Amino acid sequence: MVAQEDWLEAGLKVLATEGSPALTIERLTGELGLSKGSYYHHFKGAGGFRTALLEYFEKRFTTRLIDTVEQHPEADAASKLTQLMELVLADADHVRLEIAVRAWALQDPEARAAQERVDHARTAYLQELCRGIDAVEEPEQLARLLYLILIGAEQVVPPVPATELRALYVTTLTLATGKPFLM
Numbered sequence: 001m002v003a004q005e006d007w008l009e010a011g012l013k014v015l016a017t018e019g020s021p022a023l024t025i026e027r028l029t030g031e032l033g034l035s036k037g038s039y040y041h042h043f044k045g046a047g048g049f050r051t052a053l054l055e056y057f058e059k060r061f062t063t064r065l066i067d068t069v070e071q072h073p074e075a076d077a078a079s080k081l082t083q084l085m086e087l088v089l090a091d092a093d094h095v096r097l098e099i100a101v102r103a104w105a106l107q108d109p110e111a112r113a114a115q116e117r118v119d120h121a122r123t124a125y126l127q128e129l130c131r132g133i134d135a136v137e138e139p140e141q142l143a144r145l146l147y148l149i150l151i152g153a154e155q156v157v158p159p160v161p162a163t164e165l166r167a168l169y170v171t172t173l174t175l176a177t178g179k180p181f182l183m
Contacts, residue, residue, distance in 0.1 A: 002034055004042040008056040011049065016097040020104035020111070023050065054114035057101060061094060062118050066125050077132025082183050084129070085169055088150065089162040095154045123147050135177035142176050 010031045014022050025039055025046065032038075043049040065087050069080050105115035126146055130139035149168055153160035160168070166183055173181035 002032060002038055004052070005056075006032065007039065007042055007049070008053055011053045012057065012060075012097055015053070015100045015104070016093075019100055020108065023053070025049075050108075051110065054101075054111060057097070058114055058118050058121075061097075062121050066121070077129045078181070081126075081129045081133070081173075084125075085166070085183060089166055092162055095159045098151075098154050119147075133177060135179060138176075142172075145172065 007028065010028055011023060014027055014031060018027075023046075025036055028049075029036055029039060039049070043052060065084060068087060069075075069084050072080070072083075075083070101111065101115060101118075104111040106112070123143055126143035127140050130136050130143045130146075133139070136142050146169065149172065150165070153165050153168070170181055170183050
């Protein structure tokens with residue numbers, strides 16, 4: 001039996017490769033080789049699926065990352081920031097998905113609301129971490145800058161490779177703290 005998570009993973013794959021218009025029952029059942037009955041067993045139609053998919057995206061690519069970093073509450077803010085950046089940079093496959101969700105958010109109010117929640121949660125967590133680094137004079141601005149670097153690096157064609165993005169983060173954090181920042 002296919003679990004709800006299997007449908008959501010298939011949805012993320014379709015979304016990343018073909019965009020939100022491809023999130024049809026036919027496309028998803030074809031991707032998994034299953035019947036529409038299985039789809040309706042887990043979701044109350046296309047609207048229910050899309051809501052669940054957006055929630056799953058938010059949990060997997062925002063909440064889970066924050067929770068992973070917070071498994072070590074004794075770590076200092078700089079260490080947590082480094083771990084968060086490493087987690088983000090380790091998953092190069094998510095870039096296409098992030099672009100697809102942002103494109104979807106331009107056309108769909110529910111996707112827009114989800115994207116706003118994601119952006120707010122990510123920026124708020126970055127601000128919390130930046131406030132914990134003593135040498136940072138403008139933690140809110142640094143947090144926003146770090147997030148905008150990521151979003152911009154994903155949007156240029158081709159996207160900025162993880163190694164180059166890592167170097168941009170090191171440079172930015174070194175400039176912001178006045179001391180070498182290691183990642």
